[in-house]
Amino acid sequence: MNEIEIIHNPFTVDTQFKINGQAPAAGCKLSSYKESRLQLWVERLFGELSDLFHGDNNFSIVFKGVESDFLDIQEAAQVVTTNGMQVELEWVETVPTEERLEQIRELMAEARKHPKFDQFIEDNDEVRQSIEEAFNRDFDVYVVATMSSGKSTLINAMLGRDLLPAANEATTATIARITDNDQKTEHFTAKRYNRSGQVVGHEYDVNLECLKEWNQLGDTQLIDIEGNITAIEERPSVRLVLTDTPGPNNSQDDEHQRTTMGFIQDSKRNPLILYVLNASQLSTNDDRNLLGLVAETMRKGGKQSKDRFIFVINKMDVFDPENGEDIPSVLERVNEYLTSNGIHNPLIYPVSANLTRLIRKPGDQHTRKERGDYKSMADLFSEEPSMDLLQYMPITSKVKRSLKEKKLSPLLSSSGLPAVEAMIDEYIDKYNFPHRLKRAYDAMNRAIEVGLNEAELIEQLDQNERQLEQLNEEIEALQQRQEKGFDTAAYKDKLEREGKTLPPETEKQLVELEATTDPVIRKLEARFDNKQETPVNIAEIRVQEAEEILQFHHKKLVNAYENLFNLTQEIIRKDLTADYQRYITDLFHESGLLELPILEGVRKAVSDISLNLAVKRDDIQEKQVVTGTREVKDSDWYNPFSWGRTKTVYEYGTETYVDLGALWEDRHMHIDMEFSKLVQNARDEIEAGKNRLTEQFVAFMTEEFELKFAELLNSLKEKITDREARGRAIAEARELHSWIKNFKAKLDSTLAV
Known part of the structure; x- marks a missing residue:
C-alpha cells in the first residue's frame, strides 16, 4: 500500500507531502499544491495520486491538520472508494482554530499593555483596522429566497419565536438584520433605520405586530434586531448575524434586489448563503435569475465557493409517502432543477421549518390551526421512517457528533433544520476562523516588523564618537536633500506626461x-x-x-x-x-x-x-x-x-x-x-x-x-x-528588542501545526 503523509497548515497556507517517506519531485503535481489552500486541490488529490502511481490505487494516508480540513480529505476519499479505490485514513489532531484565535486575543491584550509596542499598532491605521476586523466576532449568514419558500418561517424557527412577518401577512420589503445575543433571553430589541441611515424607531421588546408595521412603512431601509437566536450557541469568538434579505420579486425598493445579489457576488468575504427553495414549487423566473448568479459565483472559486451556498429545501412536510410521494424522488427533482441552472453537486438540505418552529414554540402559544398542523406533522414524521430528513443530508461526522451532543428529540432531529444550523457552525470553524486568525497574525507581524526596525536602529547608536560624528553629518545631508522636498510639480508633470x-x-x-x-x-x-x-x-x-x-x-x-x-x-x-x-x-x-x-x-x-x-x-x-x-x-x-x-x-x-x-x-x-x-x-x-x-x-x-x-x-x-539620552535610549531599545523577540515566538506558535 502506498503511504502518503500530508501536513497542511491552513493559516500559513502551506502543505508538506511525503510519498512513501520521500518529498515529491519538483515537477510533481503535488508540489504545485504546496502554497494553495486545501479546498482548492482536495477534489483532485486522489486523481493525481492515481496518475502518480500509474493506476495503483491503494493508499494509506496520514493527515496532520485541523479537523475541518481532514473532513474534506475524508469526503474526497469517500467519493473515490465508491469507484474501487482503496483508501485508509488517519488523522493526527492539532490545536483547534478557535483555541488559537483565543491565544492570539490574549497576546493582543499583552501587546496593548506594552506602551511602546501599543504605539506601533496605533500609529499604523492599516494594522489597527486589520486587527479590529480580525477580532470582530460577527459572522454573516444571509437568507435568500423567492416568494412562498417559507423563508420567514425558517428564520422564526431559528429564533425560537414568531417575530418576522410571514409572506402571506406582510411582504418582506426591507432588510432585517438579527444579531445573536444570548444575554437577552426574554426579549428582542429593534431599531428602524430610514433611507438616510437615521434611527427613526426603537423598541425595547419588539414583537411581530411592530415589525409588520415597520416593514410596511415606505421609508424603512433596515430593521436591526438583537436577541437570543436559540438555535445557535453564542461563542466567545463568534456571534451570528442573520440577515433576512428581501425577495427579488416582492421588494418595494428596487435597490434591495441589488443588495441581495451583492451578498451572493461577494467573493471577498465569502459570507454563508442559505438559499431557501419551496420543495413543491421549484421553477420561477426569479429563481432562474438568482440561481444563474449563484452558479456563476460558484464556478469562480474552489471548494469554499461551493460550501458557502447551502440549498435549504423547505416545506418537505407537504409530501406524504403513503400517497406515493417518494422523498428521494422529490430530492432528485430538486437536484436536477439546480443542475439545469448550472449548479453541479449542490449541498441540498431538506427541512420542514414549520415543524421545527412549532416544536420550539411553547405549546400554550399554539393557535388552533397550529395545534392541528403540529399533530399532523408529528404523526407523519414519527410514524414514517422515510420522513427522517436527516438521512438525506450531506453532513460530516463532525456535524453528526454535534447533533448527538445536543441530545435533540427524534422529532426535532428529523425536521432537518438543526442539521443546517450545525452546518453554519462547521462553516465558521472551517473558513471564518482561519481567515481571521491569519489576518490578526499578519497585522501583529507588521507591528513587530516596525518595532524591531526601530529597536535595531537605536541599538546601532552604540558606536564610537568618530562614527557618531560621521552619522550626524550624513543625517544633516539627508535633511538637506529632503528639504528640497518631494517634487510635487515634477510628480504631477510625470503623471500628466x-x-x-x-x-x-x-x-x-x-x-x-x-x-x-x-x-x-x-x-x-x-x-x-x-x-x-x-x-x-x-x-x-x-x-x-x-x-x-x-x-x-x-x-x-x-x-x-x-x-x-x-x-x-x-x-x-x-x-x-x-x-x-x-x-x-x-x-x-x-x-x-x-x-x-x-x-x-x-x-x-x-x-x-x-x-x-x-x-x-x-x-x-x-x-x-x-x-x-x-x-x-x-x-x-x-x-x-x-x-x-x-x-x-x-x-x-x-x-x-x-x-x-x-x-x-x-x-x-x-x-x-x-x-x-x-x-x-x-x-x-x-x-x-x-x-x-x-x-x-x-x-x-x-x-x-x-x-x-x-x-x-x-x-x-x-x-x-546627548550621551546620557543615547544611553537611556539604547537600554530601552534592547529591552524592547528582547520583549518583541519573545512575543514573536509566542505569536508564531499560534499558527504552528
Whole structure:
C-alpha cells in the first residue's frame, strides 16, 4: 500500500507531502499544491495520486491538520472508494482554530499593555483596522429566497419565536438584520433605520405586530434586531448575524434586489448563503435569475465557493409517502432543477421549518390551526421512517457528533433544520476562523516588523564618537536633500506626461464585463425575431420577461463594477506605496556610498512611516456604496434605467396582434445605449477613484511625510549629541528588542501545526 503523509497548515497556507517517506519531485503535481489552500486541490488529490502511481490505487494516508480540513480529505476519499479505490485514513489532531484565535486575543491584550509596542499598532491605521476586523466576532449568514419558500418561517424557527412577518401577512420589503445575543433571553430589541441611515424607531421588546408595521412603512431601509437566536450557541469568538434579505420579486425598493445579489457576488468575504427553495414549487423566473448568479459565483472559486451556498429545501412536510410521494424522488427533482441552472453537486438540505418552529414554540402559544398542523406533522414524521430528513443530508461526522451532543428529540432531529444550523457552525470553524486568525497574525507581524526596525536602529547608536560624528553629518545631508522636498510639480508633470494608467488587471476585467452584455441582448433578440403576428397577451409576457432579464443583468453589472472599484483601489494603493518606497531609496542613494549599517536602519524606519491610505480609501469606498442613504453626487453613478415597459401594454392594448420584430427594433437601440452608459460611468468612477488616491498620496508626501521625517532625524540627532539620552535610549531599545523577540515566538506558535 502506498503511504502518503500530508501536513497542511491552513493559516500559513502551506502543505508538506511525503510519498512513501520521500518529498515529491519538483515537477510533481503535488508540489504545485504546496502554497494553495486545501479546498482548492482536495477534489483532485486522489486523481493525481492515481496518475502518480500509474493506476495503483491503494493508499494509506496520514493527515496532520485541523479537523475541518481532514473532513474534506475524508469526503474526497469517500467519493473515490465508491469507484474501487482503496483508501485508509488517519488523522493526527492539532490545536483547534478557535483555541488559537483565543491565544492570539490574549497576546493582543499583552501587546496593548506594552506602551511602546501599543504605539506601533496605533500609529499604523492599516494594522489597527486589520486587527479590529480580525477580532470582530460577527459572522454573516444571509437568507435568500423567492416568494412562498417559507423563508420567514425558517428564520422564526431559528429564533425560537414568531417575530418576522410571514409572506402571506406582510411582504418582506426591507432588510432585517438579527444579531445573536444570548444575554437577552426574554426579549428582542429593534431599531428602524430610514433611507438616510437615521434611527427613526426603537423598541425595547419588539414583537411581530411592530415589525409588520415597520416593514410596511415606505421609508424603512433596515430593521436591526438583537436577541437570543436559540438555535445557535453564542461563542466567545463568534456571534451570528442573520440577515433576512428581501425577495427579488416582492421588494418595494428596487435597490434591495441589488443588495441581495451583492451578498451572493461577494467573493471577498465569502459570507454563508442559505438559499431557501419551496420543495413543491421549484421553477420561477426569479429563481432562474438568482440561481444563474449563484452558479456563476460558484464556478469562480474552489471548494469554499461551493460550501458557502447551502440549498435549504423547505416545506418537505407537504409530501406524504403513503400517497406515493417518494422523498428521494422529490430530492432528485430538486437536484436536477439546480443542475439545469448550472449548479453541479449542490449541498441540498431538506427541512420542514414549520415543524421545527412549532416544536420550539411553547405549546400554550399554539393557535388552533397550529395545534392541528403540529399533530399532523408529528404523526407523519414519527410514524414514517422515510420522513427522517436527516438521512438525506450531506453532513460530516463532525456535524453528526454535534447533533448527538445536543441530545435533540427524534422529532426535532428529523425536521432537518438543526442539521443546517450545525452546518453554519462547521462553516465558521472551517473558513471564518482561519481567515481571521491569519489576518490578526499578519497585522501583529507588521507591528513587530516596525518595532524591531526601530529597536535595531537605536541599538546601532552604540558606536564610537568618530562614527557618531560621521552619522550626524550624513543625517544633516539627508535633511538637506529632503528639504528640497518631494517634487510635487515634477510628480504631477510625470503623471500628466506618462499617466498613472489603470492597472492591467482592471482593464482586463473591464473588457470582460463589457463583453457580458451583448450575448444577453442577442439571446433576447432571438425571442423577438418573430415574423408571425403575436397575440397581445403573449407579447406582454415576452416584454415583461425581457425587462426582468435586462434589469437583473444591469444590477449584476453594477455590483461587479463596484467590486472592481474596490479591487482597483487596493492595487493602486500598493502601486503608490511602491512609488513611496522608490522615493525613499532615491533619497538614501548617496548615503549608500557610506559603509554605515545604521543608515540602513534609518531607511527602514523612514519606510515604516505609514501612508495611511487605507483609511482614506475606506472614506472613498463609503461614497461608492450605493445605498440611497447619502446625499453625494456620485452615489447613483450607475443610473438605473427603464426601457418603456408601461408603454408596451397600452400602445398595443386595442390591437389584435403585436409585431414583435418592430417592437424590438424600437427598443434595442435604447437598451444598447443604457448599457453603454453604465460601462462609461463605471470607467469614469474607477478613474476618479484612482485620481483621488493619487491626490492623497501627493498630499501626504508634501505635508505629513516632511513632518514625520524631520521628527525621526531630529530624534536621532538628539541622541547622537546627548550621551546620557543615547544611553537611556539604547537600554530601552534592547529591552524592547528582547520583549518583541519573545512575543514573536509566542505569536508564531499560534499558527504552528
